Amino acid sequence: MPRIVDHHQRRREVSAATLRVVVRDGLNGVTIRAVARESGWSTGVLNHYFENKRALLLAALREAATQADHNLQKTLRSNRSSLETIRATLEEMLPLDQRRRAMCEVFAYFYGEAASDAHMAEEMHTYYTNWRRVVRDAVLEGQADGTIRKELDATLVSEMLVAMADGLGLQGIFDPAIQSPRRQRQHVVEWLSYLTA
Amino acid sequence: MPRIVDHHQRRREVSAATLRVVVRDGLNGVTIRAVARESGWSTGVLNHYFENKRALLLAALREAATQADHNLQKTLRSNRSSLETIRATLEEMLPLDQRRRAMCEVFAYFYGEAASDAHMAEEMHTYYTNWRRVVRDAVLEGQADGTIRKELDATLVSEMLVAMADGLGLQGIFDPAIQSPRRQRQHVVEWLSYLTA
Numbered sequence: 001m002p003r004i005v006d007h008h009q010r011r012r013e014v015s016a017a018t019l020r021v022v023v024r025d026g027l028n029g030v031t032i033r034a035v036a037r038e039s040g041w042s043t044g045v046l047n048h049y050f051e052n053k054r055a056l057l058l059a060a061l062r063e064a065a066t067q068a069d070h071n072l073q074k075t076l077r078s079n080r081s082s083l084e085t086i087r088a089t090l091e092e093m094l095p096l097d098q099r100r101r102a103m104c105e106v107f108a109y110f111y112g113e114a115a116s117d118a119h120m121a122e123e124m125h126t127y128y129t130n131w132r133r134v135v136r137d138a139v140l141e142g143q144a145d146g147t148i149r150k151e152l153d154a155t156l157v158s159e160m161l162v163a164m165a166d167g168l169g170l171q172g173i174f175d176p177a178i179q180s181p182r183r184q185r186q187h188v189v190e191w192l193s194y195l196t197a
Numbered sequence: 198m199p200r201i202v203d204h205h206q207r208r209r210e211v212s213a214a215t216l217r218v219v220v221r222d223g224l225n226g227v228t229i230r231a232v233a234r235e236s237g238w239s240t241g242v243l244n245h246y247f248e249n250k251r252a253l254l255l256a257a258l259r260e261a262a263t264q265a266d267h268n269l270q271k272t273l274r275s276n277r278s279s280l281e282t283i284r285a286t287l288e289e290m291l292p293l294d295q296r297r298r299a300m301c302e303v304f305a306y307f308y309g310e311a312a313s314d315a316h317m318a319e320e321m322h323t324y325y326t327n328w329r330r331v332v333r334d335a336v337l338e339g340q341a342d343g344t345i346r347k348e349l350d351a352t353l354v355s356e357m358l359v360a361m362a363d364g365l366g367l368q369g370i371f372d373p374a375i376q377s378p379r380r381q382r383q384h385v386v387e388w389l390s391y392l393t394a
Contacts, residue, residue, distance in 0.1 A: 027313035109309035114371035115302040116224035121371040128372055159375070160361060160384060167363030168356075174311035174318040175325055178356070187357060194391065 011049060014039050015063035018056045022102040027109055030056055057109055064103040065127050068092055072134055082142030083192055086161065089134050090188050093165040095172040096181045104169045132158050139195070148195045161191060208246060211236050212260035215253045219299040224306055227253055254306050261300040262324050265289055269331055279339030280389055283358065286331050287385050290362040292369040293378045301366045329355050336392070345392045358388060 017039035021029050030053055036043045050056045075088040095101035113120040136158035142148030168187055172179040214236035218226050227250055233240045247253045272285040292298035310317040333355035339345030365384055369376040 027309070105312040108312040111308045111367060111371070112224070112306035115305040124371045125375075128368060128375075132375075156383065156387060159365075159380075160387065163364030163368060163376075163384070164357060164361045165364065166367060167360030167365075170308060170363060170367070171325060171360060174308075174321045178322075178325075178329075183356075186353065187360070190353060190357065 007049075010041070010045075011059065012063070014041065014046065014049060014056070015059035018060040019063050019067075019102060019106070022057075022060060022106060023098045026102075027057070027105050030060075032056070057106055061106045061110055064106050068103060069130065072130075076134070081147065082138045082145065083147055083196070085138040086135055086142075086195070087188055087192060089131065089138070090161060090165045090191070091185075093131065093162075094169050094181075094184050094188075095176075096184060101173060104173050108170060108173060128162065132162050135161050142195065149197070152195065157195070164191065204246075207238070207242075208256065209260070211238065211243060211246060211253070212256035215257040216260050216264075216299060216303070219254075219257060219303060220295045223299075224254070224302050227257075229253070254303055258303045258307055261303050265300060266327065269327075273331070278344065279335045279342065280344055280393070282335040283332055283339075283392070284385055284389060286328065286335070287358060287362045287388070288382075290328065290359075291366050291378075291381050291385075292373075293381060298370060301370050305367060305370060325359065329359050332358050339392065346394070349392065354392070361388065 014035060018030060018035050021034050021038050025034070032043050032046050032050070032053075035050075035056055036046050039046070046056075050059065071092050072089060075085055075092075080088065092100065093104075095104040110120055110124070114124045115121075136154050139148055139152070139154040139158055143150050143152070143154065164187070168179055168184055172181075172184055211232060215227060215232050218231050218235050222231070229240050229243050229247070229250075232247075232253055233243050236243070243253075247256065268289050269286060272282055272289075277285065289297065290301075292301040307317055307321070311321045312318075333351050336345055336349070336351040336355055340347050340349070340351065361384070365376055365381055369378075369381055
């Protein structure tokens, strides 16, 4: 009987393993050999699926986006207040711990490509559209129940919050002395008070 | 008589030529050959100074930062109001035209490296420290002359403004349908009203 290989499953295992390597050792730690060790697959199998470091990191980017979206959906299902949803969404995007720092690093790795390749730009557009929509829905909900100022333009403010989180997350990874996790949380508190003040 | 070569001058000419290629053709347009054509130097001379595309783009990054700083200093010397200084500083960071778009693209190219290389992180830290300081000084000035709300924390708010500009600039290059120049200017107006409201 021929051995049945679930290619999709295998790719996801390797993607998750790559992301764990970034969590532990940063972008520089990602090599075919390191991911082989982490995933339990041979370097031969890995080379079959991923031609180079970029291909591994692209898989890690998609895995990170999937995990972040999974966490956002969990937040939405938990019936928190709109402000709590916004806080959780922004904090999911910030490098507040090793897991989220890894996600920000993998995104940073592809920003240059997004600036010069239409496919990568389109992929980023999809992720950002999702984030902006989650924040915007929460802002509208907060305006409906009276916790968020009605005079704010929900679309503009959600773009602003996602832009702030993006810039802060980026600076948090290359400028952690200024944008420490503690400082980033202070910013989030400030933004929430802007919405309600 | 031996020909005298001003290496520093030659490097700056090539850096500026590289940046002009990005302005005209984007990151993908940057090749040794294209920069040779633009700068008037031979590919042989260029290969002597720059070993690859990354080296050319690193020179362009520094040239872009120098030009941006030059523009900021000009803004500061022109004795505008503090709000006008903040507006000009933020707008200098945003991809509102081809020149600034090129700067944002070159920065985006190096964000991944800044996430994984201490030297590049340090270089970015220097640029961002400068931007935050210019904005912070203007916020303090505006608070002193009564145009900006005194209860705002000048350091926190300047970090926030630079983070917003950063995120917006990034999204402006890979998501221009959402973050058009017109939309980005709307955001700047909104932030200025936040400072004064």
